[in-house]
Amino acid sequence: MIKTRSALALAALILTAAAVRGAAQETIRSVTLEEVLSLGTLDDAAILQWTGVAAGPSGEIYVLDAMDYALKKFDASGRFLKKSGHQGAGPGEFLAPRVLAYSAGRLYVLDQSRLGILVFDAELRYKTALPFPSMLSMITEAGPGRLAVSGLSPVGQPARISILDGEGRLLGGFPFLDKVDFYLADSIAAAADAEGNFYLAFFFQDRLEKRAPDGKLLWRWSMGGPAAQEMDKIGAGGNEYLIPRKTFYKSAALDRRGHLLVLCGGQTKHPSRDVFVFDPAGVRKAVFMLPEPSHGIYVDEGGFLYARANEGLTVKKYRIVYR
Amino acid sequence: MRSFRPFFVPVLILCAAEAGWAAAPRYQCWLLIDFDAASCSLCLEPLLAFCRALPAAVQEGRIMGIVVYGAPADPKEAGRKRKIMEAKWDGFQRAHGFRFPAVLDDGPVFRRWLDKGAARVLFFDGTARAVREFELPLPPGRFDEMLSLLLN
Numbered sequence A: 001m002i003k004t005r006s007a008l009a010l011a012a013l014i015l016t017a018a019a020v021r022g023a024a025q026e027t028i029r030s031v032t033l034e035e036v037l038s039l040g041t042l043d044d045a046a047i048l049q050w051t052g053v054a055a056g057p058s059g060e061i062y063v064l065d066a067m068d069y070a071l072k073k074f075d076a077s078g079r080f081l082k083k084s085g086h087q088g089a090g091p092g093e094f095l096a097p098r099v100l101a102y103s104a105g106r107l108y109v110l111d112q113s114r115l116g117i118l119v120f121d122a123e124l125r126y127k128t129a130l131p132f133p134s135m136l137s138m139i140t141e142a143g144p145g146r147l148a149v150s151g152l153s154p155v156g157q158p159a160r161i162s163i164l165d166g167e168g169r170l171l172g173g174f175p176f177l178d179k180v181d182f183y184l185a186d187s188i189a190a191a192a193d194a195e196g197n198f199y200l201a202f203f204f205q206d207r208l209e210k211r212a213p214d215g216k217l218l219w220r221w222s223m224g225g226p227a228a229q230e231m232d233k234i235g236a237g238g239n240e241y242l243i244p245r246k247t248f249y250k251s252a253a254l255d256r257r258g259h260l261l262v263l264c265g266g267q268t269k270h271p272s273r274d275v276f277v278f279d280p281a282g283v284r285k286a287v288f289m290l291p292e293p294s295h296g297i298y299v300d301e302g303g304f305l306y307a308r309a310n311e312g313l314t315v316k317k318y319r320i321v322y323r
Numbered sequence B: 001m002r003s004f005r006p007f008f009v010p011v012l013i014l015c016a017a018e019a020g021w022a023a024a025p026r027y028q029c030w031l032l033i034d035f036d037a038a039s040c041s042l043c044l045e046p047l048l049a050f051c052r053a054l055p056a057a058v059q060e061g062r063i064m065g066i067v068v069y070g071a072p073a074d075p076k077e078a079g080r081k082r083k084i085m086e087a088k089w090d091g092f093q094r095a096h097g098f099r100f101p102a103v104l105d106d107g108p109v110f111r112r113w114l115d116k117g118a119a120r121v122l123f124f125d126g127t128a129r130a131v132r133e134f135e136l137p138l139p140p141g142r143f144d145e146m147l148s149l150l151l152n
Helices: A002-025 B005-019 B035-039 B041-053 B056-061 B075-096 B108-113 B142-151
Strands: A031-039 A050-055 A061-065 A070-074 A080-084 A097-103 A106-111 A117-121 A126-130 A136-141 A146-151 A159-165 A170-177 A188-192 A198-202 A208-211 A217-221 A231-234 A241-244 A249-254 A260-264 A274-278 A284-289 A297-299 A305-309 A314-322 B027-034 B063-068 B102-105 B119-125 B130-135
Touching: A031 A284, A050 A297, A050 A305, A061 A097, A061 A314, A097 A136, A097 A146, A106 A136, A136 A188, A146 A188, A170 A208, A198 A249, A208 A260, A249 A297, A260 A297, B027 B035, B027 B041, B027 B108, B027 B142, B035 B041, B035 B063, B035 B075, B041 B075, B041 B119, B056 B142, B063 B075, B063 B108, B075 B102, B119 B142, B130 B142
Parallel strands: A050 A097, A188 A249, B027 B063, B063 B102
Antiparallel strands: A031 A314, A050 A061, A061 A070, A070 A080, A097 A106, A106 A117, A117 A126, A136 A146, A146 A159, A159 A170, A188 A198, A198 A208, A208 A217, A231 A241, A249 A260, A260 A274, A274 A284, A297 A305, A305 A314, B027 B119, B119 B130
């Protein structure tokens, strides 16, 4: 049994490596999306304002709904199965659920107003809260049962990615900014490939990066143009903050062919809709457009892309067609 | 306190009719909500706390929601946006166990009152004179004062 599993794992690794090599060499003339599934309609209001989505190994789909303060599960055909969570600060409750990740049968939720990582099993049963000393803003799977996380650092401080196991134990990490120049400069989306490399997309800087597992910079890309960040002042009475106005990138995901997909923010022709496609070497191969603006994209193990529709009432699942 | 009367008398009558207010109570209350800001959890939290705390007697005849949102210029898109906002507002009420009459508004008039916050409560007397204006979250004691105005 163990030998069979090892052989399967080796075969999967070889296939993934071959696919990644293929991605580096191929020419993409166009990318189109074919809708295969839609969750949540204007009539059923099964979803009110989703913020995170993830898929399990059988095609089940998990949706984090910020306006319903709930984690929801749908089967592979899009049928609503169950939900978990309420507004609150108790076990399994949410105040501002924002980011969702799936790894090895567990769901990991970041809540903007709660410290740590909330953990649920695949049946949405709350398991525990993994402690973390600072507020986290990014979480992504970095191999089965491994998570990469980052938070927001004070201006002037370095920004780090930390690697945790599924129990929250620190396995390693690396700095990705020596110094945070302005508030939210370290806001990122990230994706990890099968070799442990990280792709980082900076929300408020014109910067995409690929980093080796030890943090070494492998390449950096920017779209060019005026990159200077304009700032808005918010707050009053001594609690004033300068926050960046321009969003450059919003989300990053890897497909199973090794392409990096990056959802752009407000600095491209179609804000929150343009998606750049890169090969693993950082060469931009194509651009395609989502049918509707989205706050994020997610790609499951089958290579299907998920994005927002109806301003958060709907999750759309698409097949990505490369030509 | 700003004077609302010249503009609001007809609007208040129309809204009251839409809300099914048969006999004018002594005071009426409008809850102005910037629903475009509802994706901001810090804005959503006080709104939800306020709505949940409203007793049934207030929800049934003393308060009306004005759900303000920004509409696109394209009429086709504007119609779709309205359906989305209706679905969200209905779903939001159902999910959190409250329900009171509300109208959707994509115009600039109510939007102006929401420049300082995502939700405001306005009180009118029987002559459509605005007598109180609160921003959510309400300061301590204000909610009880509000209920007292509405129920007594």
